[in-house]
Amino acid sequence: MRIISGEYGGRMIKAVPGSATRPTTDKIKEAIFNLIGPYFDGGRSLDLYAGSGGLSIEGVSRGIEQAVLVDRQFAAIKIIKENVAVTKEEGKFNIIKSSAEQAIQRLSGQKPFDLFYFDPPYAKQTIQADVAKLSENGLIAKEAILMAETDQEANLPEEIGNFKLWKQREYGITVITIYRFEE
Template identity: 85%
Template sequence: MRIISGDYRGRALKAVPGSATRPTTDKIKEAVFNLIGPYFDGGRSLDLYAGSGGLSIEGVSRGIEEAVLVDRQFAAIKTIQSNVAVTKESEKFTVIKSSADQAIQRLNGQQAFDLFYFDPPYAKQTIQADVEKLSAANLIADNAILMAETDQEAQLPDQIGGFELWKQREYGITVITIYRFKG
């Protein structure tokens, strides 16, 4: 795995050891950023199931100002911290060891996020419930983008909370669904 584009382009990233985490491949990561816009002019991102942190690091490499990465596994947190160190700009990243629910509670009242990465374990599709909690905590910025990586069995709806389906692509068993926040 590597950082594909932007300020950190070409730097290698580690995967979380073991089989508990499924890393987003470079091919899928590149497809995601081709769909949501290749580069950003600031903003904040949130990844509630960060795994190795690759999506958030790629986003910051491409112009996101600040990324919050959440995972509940100790091995994932260690991997994220190691991968963030590769950027040599750790001040742009906040790493939280927590469940998604606890992280949303902890972030309640903070500045809203412009970009959300949702790549929960395929067997535990909690995207709709997580979006409702984010909305209740006022953590969704106007015109925010939500990227969901699922398998083909997930069957996400055209609307989730105030988000409306914008784009969707299939890559083998992986489905990338992009939503825009309409409020």
């Protein structure tokens, strides 16, 4: 795996060993960023199921100012820290070992997020519940973008809270769904 573009483009990153996580392939990562806008002018991102941290690192490489990465597995947190070290800008990343629900509570009251990556385990689609908790805690910025990576069986709705379906693409069994926040 590698960082595809931006400031850290071309640097190699590691996947979490074992089968507990499913890393986003370079092809799908590139497709995601082509859909949500290839580069950013600041902003904050949140990944509640960070795995190796590849999506957040790619986002910061492309201009996101600060990324919060959450995962509950010790092995994932270890790899995220190693991958973030590759950037040599660890200050742009906040790594939290926690469940998604606990992390949302912990982040309550902080500055809202502009970009959300949702790539929970396929068998455990909690996107709608997570978005409701993020909204309750004031963590969604106006005009935020939500990217959901699911399998074809997830059948996400046209709306999740105030997020409205914007774009959707299928890549084999993987479905990328992009939502925009509308008040």
